[in-house]
């Protein structure tokens with residue numbers, strides 16, 4: 001399926017907020033208030049996108065980038081949520097986002113953090129060239145099987161030269 005990224009509109013936000021709170025996504029993210037999403041739509045340093053797939057303009061997910069005007073070229077993949085999981089759409093989205101970050105936004109570094117319990121997302125990012133930088137130990141509260149505790153955040157990044165090497169090897173085909 002071909003994925004398209006289009007700017008999120010205020011009229012999408014009810015849907016975005018409901019997707020964030022969906023039990024299939026909530027364990028892996030820290031949901032935002034609607035006003036935080038509004039801020040990300042309006043603030044020039046952020047980009048808020050709806051992911052569409054197929055022939056119809058159906059919403060299948062959303063993405064938030066931050067640091068798009070960062071003077072150090074350090075662009076953050078703040079959030080990626082796709083409703084249909086395990087069908088290769090995450091990989092396709094990450095490839096498009098890397099191309100956007102390094103080609104359009106001229107990023108030097110594209111980075112993210114991911115919860116240690118989120119092995120699915122970690123495998124995806126690792127296999128798309130992201131390198132672990134370190135762990136923020138026990139930095140987020142989580143509830144696993146009804147028990148409260150903490151999880152660590154794994155910080156990962158890809159540098160522009162690493163991305164260009166992947167392009168040269170044909171590993172970034174869209």
Ligand SMILES: CC(C)(COP(=O)(O)OP(=O)(O)OC[C@H]1O[C@@H](n2cnc3c(N)ncnc32)[C@H](O)[C@@H]1OP(=O)(O)O)[C@@H](O)C(=O)NCCC(=O)NCCS
Nearest residue numbers: 028080081082085086087088089090091114120121123124
């Ligand atoms: C994380 C997410 C974006 C990945 O998208 P996806 O479409 O499910 O992933 P893909 O189908 O493209 O799979 C990519 C890779 O992830 C890994 N993966 C996928 N499903 C997996 C699972 N159930 N368990 C472990 N690894 C898995 C595999 O390595 C897979 O590559 P492969 O199919 O070549 O083996 C999506 O699952 C999602 O929105 N999850 C909830 C929110 C979230 O975790 N966001 C990221 C926060 S950092």
